């Protein structure tokens with residue numbers, strides 16, 4: 001493994017760090033979020049700033065208008081952007097758009113790319129990804145109940161989805177549906193289509209995703225045959241194409257937020273005194289700071305290693321599962337310790353740490369709960385051990 005960063009990547013890291021420090025952090029206080037996340041107007045303002053700084057959608061291919069970052073490149077830039085909760089919004093690298101952009105790059109037809117992907121890479125549009133269902137697919141996606149039935153040159157999609165991040169205000173949706181013979185297919189659909197209905201916004205602990213999380217209904221939505229993303233029947237495979245890197249990019253962005261919380265707690269522990277000396281000099285607090293550093297470093301190593309493997313052509317399903325468990329749990333411990341170090345202020349909006357704590361919690365659940373990743377890793381370990389006998 002060679003973790004030497006090229007001069008170009010170092011330059012991009014530095015430019016991203018400066019952009020976040022100079023342009024984005026000062027906005028955090030000025031532009032508070034609403035109950036569900038940044039408004040679309042705020043998003044447009046942030047995207048315009050990243051565009052002017054030459055940092056917009058850096059993970060997209062150069063052909064589509066991005067900077068063509070490798071997975072290791074993403075690890076470096078996304079952590080820097082994640083230092084502010086507004087950074088990933090500005091750079092157009094937040095979920096679910098980041099993962100959808102990756103998926104379209106991999107499997108969409110040239111015509112689909114021109115219609116859906118190019119304007120999204122340019123920051124003009126947003127998207128959502130609809131898989132989870134109130135009464136079907138969840139941690140176990142094979143329980144998918146939304147159906148797609150062929151009718152001449154069209155498909156008719158019927159079902160309900162929930163937790164759909166960014167649905168409100170999105171321009172298009174990638175919806176996963178079950179075919180009559182049991183396989184799954186992904187479809188692209190314009191969110192303004194008559195068969196799509198947003199039932200309601202869900203009230204959640206987090207408030208960092210533009211458009212929040214919605215319950216949506218597909219009321220016999222009719223889509224033409226060229227709306228199939230990739231090939232009919234490949235939905236579950238494409239879900240892995242999307243999710244393996246997408247869960248790793250969550251790790252990258254949240255690493256930035258966890259580092260931010262740590263910096264705030266470290267600063268407080270150095271300045272605040274109690275019992276005759278700075279808090280940081282009390283062993284109980286010092287050990288929490290040291291444990292934070294250990295967790296942050298461990299998370300970064302897992303991210304970089306998995307990203308490096310993916311850059312060598314590995315699918316990285318097992319490694320990204322492992323990284324997701326390590327990172328989501330390590331980052332959670334870091335932010336929880338930061339709340340503790342800050343005392344009463346930790347549970348108030350006096351510092352950004354309370355919001356980071358609330359925004360981060362769901363990461364141990366979405367893109368696969370920790371238990372499901374451990375369970376699927378264990379299955380593979382047992383299978384491999386059996387095969388080696």
Ligand SMILES: Cc1cc2nc3c(=O)[nH]c(=O)nc-3n(C[C@H](O)[C@H](O)[C@H](O)COP(=O)(O)OP(=O)(O)OC[C@H]3O[C@@H](n4cnc5c(N)ncnc54)[C@H](O)[C@@H]3O)c2cc1C
Nearest residue numbers: 129130131132138139140163164165362366367369371375
């Ligand atoms: C903030 C947020 C944003 C989301 N965004 C999207 C989105 O944009 N699009 C989308 O399609 N979905 C989205 N989701 C849904 C998310 O992917 C699901 O919540 C997740 O897959 C878990 O499914 P579930 O909620 O149905 O939990 P369930 O399937 O009901 O599982 C509940 C719990 O059971 C346990 N469990 C389940 N299976 C096992 C097992 N095999 N072994 C041990 N324990 C197990 C786990 O602890 C799990 O947390 C989002 C969720 C959240 C919270």
